[in-house]
Amino acid sequence: MPVITYREAVTQALTEALDSDERVFIMGEDVGGYGGSYAVTKGMLAKYGPKRIRETPIAESVFVGAGAGAAMAGLKPVVEIMTINFSILAMDQIVNHAAKVRYMSGGQLSSGVIMRTVTGGGAGLAATHSQSLEPWYAHVPGIWVVTPATPYDALGLLREAFTKDDPVLFSEHALIYRLRGEVPEEHYTVPFGQAAISRRGSDVTLVAYSRMVHVALDAAQMLANQGVEAEVIDLRTLRPLDMETVFQSVRKTNRVAVVEEAWRTGGFAAEIASQIQEACFDYLDGPVARIGGEDVPQPYAINLERATIPDAKKVVNELAKVIGLKVTA
Amino acid sequence: MAQANSKQQSRGGIQLPPGLTDEDLLDLYGTMVLSRAIDERVWMLNRQGKAALVASAQGHEAAQLGTLWALRKHAPEFFCFAYYRDLALWVGQGLSARDVLLGYTAKEGEPISGARQFPMHGAAMRLKVMNLSNVVAAHVTHAVGWALASKLRNQVNVAACFFGDGAASQGEVHESMNFAAVQRLPVVFFVENNRYAISLPIRKQMAIERVAQRAQAYGMPGVTVDGTDVLAVYGAAAEAVQRAVKGGGPSLVEFDVERYLPHTSDDDDSRYRDRAEVEAGRLRDPLKRLQEWLSRSGVLTDEHDAALRRQAKREVDEATEYAEAAPYPDAGDLLEHVHAPR
Numbered sequence: 001m002p003v004i005t006y007r008e009a010v011t012q013a014l015t016e017a018l019d020s021d022e023r024v025f026i027m028g029e030d031v032g033g034y035g036g037s038y039a040v041t042k043g044m045l046a047k048y049g050p051k052r053i054r055e056t057p058i059a060e061s062v063f064v065g066a067g068a069g070a071a072m073a074g075l076k077p078v079v080e081i082m083t084i085n086f087s088i089l090a091m092d093q094i095v096n097h098a099a100k101v102r103y104m105s106g107g108q109l110s111s112g113v114i115m116r117t118v119t120g121g122g123a124g125l126a127a128t129h130s131q132s133l134e135p136w137y138a139h140v141p142g143i144w145v146v147t148p149a150t151p152y153d154a155l156g157l158l159r160e161a162f163t164k165d166d167p168v169l170f171s172e173h174a175l176i177y178r179l180r181g182e183v184p185e186e187h188y189t190v191p192f193g194q195a196a197i198s199r200r201g202s203d204v205t206l207v208a209y210s211r212m213v214h215v216a217l218d219a220a221q222m223l224a225n226q227g228v229e230a231e232v233i234d235l236r237t238l239r240p241l242d243m244e245t246v247f248q249s250v251r252k253t254n255r256v257a258v259v260e261e262a263w264r265t266g267g268f269a270a271e272i273a274s275q276i277q278e279a280c281f282d283y284l285d286g287p288v289a290r291i292g293g294e295d296v297p298q299p300y301a302i303n304l305e306r307a308t309i310p311d312a313k314k315v316v317n318e319l320a321k322v323i324g325l326k327v328t329a
Numbered sequence: 330m331a332q333a334n335s336k337q338q339s340r341g342g343i344q345l346p347p348g349l350t351d352e353d354l355l356d357l358y359g360t361m362v363l364s365r366a367i368d369e370r371v372w373m374l375n376r377q378g379k380a381a382l383v384a385s386a387q388g389h390e391a392a393q394l395g396t397l398w399a400l401r402k403h404a405p406e407f408f409c410f411a412y413y414r415d416l417a418l419w420v421g422q423g424l425s426a427r428d429v430l431l432g433y434t435a436k437e438g439e440p441i442s443g444a445r446q447f448p449m450h451g452a453a454m455r456l457k458v459m460n461l462s463n464v465v466a467a468h469v470t471h472a473v474g475w476a477l478a479s480k481l482r483n484q485v486n487v488a489a490c491f492f493g494d495g496a497a498s499q500g501e502v503h504e505s506m507n508f509a510a511v512q513r514l515p516v517v518f519f520v521e522n523n524r525y526a527i528s529l530p531i532r533k534q535m536a537i538e539r540v541a542q543r544a545q546a547y548g549m550p551g552v553t554v555d556g557t558d559v560l561a562v563y564g565a566a567a568e569a570v571q572r573a574v575k576g577g578g579p580s581l582v583e584f585d586v587e588r589y590l591p592h593t594s595d596d597d598d599s600r601y602r603d604r605a606e607v608e609a610g611r612l613r614d615p616l617k618r619l620q621e622w623l624s625r626s627g628v629l630t631d632e633h634d635a636a637l638r639r640q641a642k643r644e645v646d647e648a649t650e651y652a653e654a655a656p657y658p659d660a661g662d663l664l665e666h667v668h669a670p671r
Contacts, residue, residue, distance in 0.1 A: 070477050
């Protein structure tokens with residue numbers, strides 16, 4: 001099986017779409033000769049030309065809104081929002097418009113724009129370039145929120161995004177672009193709303209998405225060394241959300257923690273935890289643990305920044321503290 | 330335009346723009362009469378507690394309809410991105426009095442949003458009009474995206490984008506105008522400037538005289554015309570539409586209009602507008618102006634005018650009766666259309 005990087009997976013899905021569907025075009029800041037701030041669209045301007053690879057001024061509202069408008073006109077635009085932090089500048093277009101066009105027109109219109117963006121901290125980029133804001137968008141009916149953790153899922157989920165009539169926020173984590181993984185040569189897609197079991201285990205369930213899946217897997221390794229087998233579930237999409245896979249795991253393990261990089265207060269883990277207690281109350285041997293980012297603007301100093309983002313040690317420590325597992329980091 | 334001179338006609342001492350006929354003028358006038366009749370009725374229904382919120386087009390009608398006729402004559406295809414004060418535009422494109430009344434009363438069968446959105450908000454793809462949102466100026470970006478799609482498909486589908494002077498202060502308008510100019514998109518920005526952003530007068534909205542002055546800075550032509558004079562509107566709009574059709578990119582056309590009524594039915598403009606100013610504004614009535622000119626020119630007889638007004642009243646009466654009797658939407662469909670079938 002071919003091994004590709006997470007970045008190559010995104011590029012491949014985009015290339016396939018550009019090759020197979022003339023309605024597809026890409027629009028955003030520095031996506032042309034520069035190749036995109038995270039080098040995802042490298043070489044595309046030369047290959048597809050300026051008509052389909054469109055460089056825009058630094059103006060998130062209009063290029064996201066124009067993407068929504070072009071989608072309403074029947075095209076399939078992919079807009080690249082350089083990072084999810086800047087999506088805030090286009091939030092009116094995403095939340096008030098792209099997500100609601102269908103409902104507000106009584107089902108007459110679709111705004112199936114794909115909004116690719118880059119999330120997460122850990123690169124020393126401080127408070128306004130390091131946030132994980134996917135939970136904000138997952139709160140909104142009418143938009144799909146996709147958070148791949150592996151090259152396999154990045155390719156499969158982005159292919160799937162092109163089949164959707166609704167807007168998709170496709171959130172790529174900045175720190176895993178070089179992550180390598182196997183992808184089958186034959187065509188496949190990953191359906192939205194289907195979580196993956198990244199590791200099997202019977203003692204505790206760790207629910208995560210995006211880069212935190214890898215943190216959960218590292219924590220699972222530390223736990224395994226102490227005789228505790230963790231099951232790791234990768235949600236893959238926050239909306240639609242596959243809770244059934246989570247419930248099945250919790251009914252088996254009776255212990256669960258949700259790990260995310262977003263701020264803990266009001267984060268998506270709160271939603272997951274709430275649904276778990278509603279559906280699995282009688283199966284739980286302890287509280288549902290939430291392990292999230294510290295409630296602080298991300299600091300620049302590397303030691304401080306590291307202290308804000310959950311790592312495997314923190315996951316293990318929280319399992320001991322909140323659920324009472326006899327483990328140490 | 331020299332080649333069209335032979336088709337030009339003079340009415341009441343005023344030269345008609347090429348291609349515009351007496352039938353056009355009567356059709357436009359009849360539309361304006363109907364729009365005004367609907368407008369006055371929904372305001373009344375609001376005062377009776379039957380329509381939650383009304384934003385009136387009174388005083389703006391010539392700007393909307395003159396533009397619409399210019400689009401019809403000069404754009405092979407077009408789509409209107411309206412804002413909340415564009416009732417006449419909708420009516421001009423065929424939204425019936427019944428459709429409008431179903432909207433204001435939020436009843437089953439309302440065709441543009443299924444009674445999910447504010448009255449006069451939603452889309453009618455068949456009629457080529459949308460006004461999805463009431464976040465001021467947000468739709469300007471959609472018009473730009475529509476024009477971009479048209480360009481990418483090598484089509485000539487002009488995006489006609491309407492907004493008020495208040496919207497002109499929004500960042501989305503600045504971003505959109507710059508974006509459209511850089512990419513030479515077939516979009517025309519029509520500003521219906523009634524000099525008030527809810528309560529804020531124009532001198533507190535901008536430090537220049539005219540919104541159109543900004544056009545030059547974006548790299549597009551900008552012009553201001555009397556928006557109560559349907560021929561002036563038509564002429565300016567036609568020129569901008571032709572420019573978009575020929576690949577000349579966007580234009581900004583500003584209409585100087587009057588707001589007869591408070592911002593909406595929830596507003597009391599006596600708190601911030603001098604009565605004398607409002608009364609003076611009402612003397613610039615686009616409907617009266619067109620009616621007088623057409624009568625003077627012999628295009629419109631008193632009998633014809635009376636018949637048009639009777640017909641409008643009948644339509645509005647029937648629409649009111651129908652809408653008041655109609656049921657509310659089925660609550661079982663509440664969650665429909667949140668997401669697409671796929």
